[in-house]
Amino acid sequence: MPNPHGSPTHFVLKLYDRRFGTFLRSNVHGQVVPHTQEIEAAFRTFVMKGTMLAFLEWLEDTNKTRDMPMKPRHFLDDADNGPVKFEAALWAKCHENFERETQAYTRLRDLQGKSIPRMLAHVCLAATDDEPVDALKEMSPELVPYLEVNGILLERIDGYELEDMTASPLAPPTHEWQRIVQSAVNLAHDINRRGIVMQDCDPRNVVVHEVSQTPHFVDLAECRFRDEMEKYWHEWEWDDDEDWDPEIEYWKFVDDYDNPKDIGAPMVTRAKRERGVDLQVEYPTCKALISHIRHRKAEVARKW
Known part of the structure; x- marks a missing residue:
């Protein structure tokens, strides 16, 4: 696909994945908190029990009353399931970034291909291959998004x-x-x-x-x-x-x-x-x- 500059167009897939990102996963001291299989298993249990829904509702209500929203790193020292709440807050942040960026590209549609990249598609991927397809099918539909990763396919600006x-x-x-x-x-x-x-x-x-x-x-x-x-x-x-x-x-x-x-x-x-x-x-x-x-x-x- 040619671009306005006459050269071939390349694309990049941008994923909003809570498991990666040095700044995203940093603690209050700026140190990166690594994602592990153990914490992922605990997070999935958190989701499957329905606790995730209650936590996100609480987080949204709390942030409405604050001048600055709570950051994921603020939950790491929480004595009650702190590391899992960190993952849950990271999911919320990634989801918010995905929603805001796709909305921004839509609002700036006339600038796509000129001053910002063209947005070609939205994607949704399973977080890992470890979760059996049958298990996902049996989950409550409202819980499935918490175990998925959203992304957008963008024109790459060379x-x-x-x-x-x-x-x-x-x-x-x-x-x-x-x-x-x-x-x-x-x-x-x-x-x-x-x-x-x-x-x-x-x-x-x-x-x-x-x-x-x-x-x-x-x-x-x-x-x-x-x-x-x-x-x-x-x-x-x-x-x-x-x-x-x-x-x-x-x-x-x-x-x-x-x-x-x-x-x-x-x-x-x-x-x-x-x-x-x-x-x-x-x-x-x-x-x-x-x-x-x-x-x-x-x-x-x-x-x-």
């Missing part, structure tokens, strides 16, 4: 990570760097304007195509959606204040995360430090947007 631009043999001459970094910064802002805020926005999550030298965001699992935030704000009655405005609140949230600067600032520092190249990157300002929104709404109010 190139280099933006964070490696200063050293990669695939990178263009230094006079092209300004354009590439500015394009990535602008793309981050464009994604924000479409109602998506990336909570893990970093040059390592941007791949620059080796032929076109255009940046592509390739990791959208850690993100928030504007409509979901507005629903949360209304549920918590933030709108009781007559001066409160959801559009302004969204752009304040965007400003707090500052996705464009998350991309541009590290690259400006790296280009100067490693190659002596000065990049003059321009960043969009949320404060100017907020001021414009207030002015526009004040004008509408005056007309009424």
Whole structure:
């Protein structure tokens, strides 16, 4: 299958598997907690007894009342089945990442193949070959997903990570760097304007195509959606204040995360430090947007 650059398209299967990932499986000290057959057996017992359902309901209710959700690593020291709860919380995190990333790709459909990879398919795999097919068939349907691994089939962007631009043999001459970094910064802002805020926005999550030298965001699992935030704000009655405005609140949230600067600032520092190249990157300002929104709404109010 040819891509817009005229070269053959390759694909990558991204799996959301709780059993792997150094950061995902780290404890509070940053040490990786290995997955073992013993803990897997205990987790499966946890699922089969129906305890998983109750735990996930408790976790969801608890996180609704917290400013920051509980991380899987917080359960490791729990005296009551801590390691198993760690696995259960990891499953919940992987499931959330899968749901958010597939939703993000769907919402950014018009950018697929241009600024983000094309998403070709969703997949669902059995976690291991150890579970007999007949045993899975006999399980309650609501329990089966806990022993499966979700994934997505994505177009592979052949190139280099933006964070490696200063050293990669695939990178263009230094006079092209300004354009590439500015394009990535602008793309981050464009994604924000479409109602998506990336909570893990970093040059390592941007791949620059080796032929076109255009940046592509390739990791959208850690993100928030504007409509979901507005629903949360209304549920918590933030709108009781007559001066409160959801559009302004969204752009304040965007400003707090500052996705464009998350991309541009590290690259400006790296280009100067490693190659002596000065990049003059321009960043969009949320404060100017907020001021414009207030002015526009004040004008509408005056007309009424």
